[in-house]
Amino acid sequence: MQTTGYAAYDADTPLAPYSFARRDLRDNDVAIEVLYCGICHTDLHIAKNLWKDWFPTSYPTVPGHEIVGRVVEVGKDVRLHAVNDLVAVGTIIDSCQHCDQCRRNEEQMCRQGPTLTYGGADRIDRSMTYGGFSKHMIVRDNFVLKLPDGLDAARVAPLLCAGITVYSPLRLWNVGPGSRVGVVGIGGLGHLAVRFAAALGASVTVITRSAAKGEEAQALGAESVLISTAPDAMAAAASSFDVIIDTVPVGHDMSPYIDLLDVEGVLVIVGALDTMKGFSSLPLITGRRRITGSPSGGIAETQEMLDFCARKQILPDCEIIEMHEVNDAFDRLEHGDVRYRFVIDMASLAVA
C-alpha cells in the first residue's frame, strides 16, 4: 500500500512530506486510515536525534505513536476488528507474544523487546516501522485498541502514550479512595495523572514551582497545590504522600520529593530519561520508601484505560492543529508552550 506522511529526513531540517509504502496486509493485520495523531516529546527527541547515544535515529523517520483511526481493511484471520471500526494504536505494535512478560500482558516489557510503532523493525520482514504522521498504518490485530463509544475521537490520541504512561503506575500502586497522591508538573503527562488519580478516588496534590498553577490544578481535580520552592510548605508536607508521580521531563534533584513520601511511599519517575542528581539513601532505609520508574503499559491495560476514560469522561486538553503546522508545534513543545498536548487532524494531510 502506497501512502503519504510527514518525515524527518535528518536532525536539522524541518519535517516535510514523504511518500512511502506500507507492507502488504498479512492475514492477522488491520489497515487503518489515521484520523488523528498526538505529538509526544518522544517525537521531538527522535526527529532531532536527541537520544543518539542510546537510541540513534534512522532517517527518514515518520514519528507519531498516539494514533486514532478507522479500520479500512482487515486480513482474513482478523476477528477482533472490522471495517469502519474506530480504533487506536499506541507506542508498540508487536511483541514476541510468548515470553513471561508478554504472557502477563506486559508486552511493553517483552524480553525480546517490543516492536516500536516507529523507528522499530518489523518482526517478520525487518523493515523499519513508520508512525502515525501518515495517512495509513498496518498493524497486527491484537495491538489495535478499540475506541469505546462516547469519547470524542479528536481528543483521544494523547491517551495512547501520555495517558497510559501515568495510568499504569497509578494502577500498579493501587491508587484508589483514601490514597494521597502527588503529581509533580502539570503538562501532557501531569494533567492526565491528576484527572486519573482524582477519578480513582484519591486525594490529589499538584506539586509545582509556580504558584500561578494553582487554579489550573484545581480545575483539573486536584484538592491542593504544594509550591516546591516554598521551604515551609514542603517541610509541613513531609511524609504525607503514598504515591508521587514525577513527570519532570529532564534530570533533576529527587530529594525534595523523597522527603514528601510517607513510610513505604513510592516515587514514580515517568518523565525523565536522564541522569538524576545524587540523593541520600537515609529516607529509603528508615521508611522503606521506594523510587521506581514506569514505561507505558500493556495492551490489555491500555484498553482498560480507554474504557475507564469513557466511563468517567476523561479526556486530555488538546490543541488541534493541521499537518503542515507540525514544525511550529515542535518549536512550541520545546518551549513548553502548549496546554497540554498537540493533536494533528490528519484530514489536513491531503492539502498540506
Ligand SMILES: [Zn+2]
Ligand atoms: Zn510518547
Ligand SMILES: [Zn+2]
Ligand atoms: Zn515477549
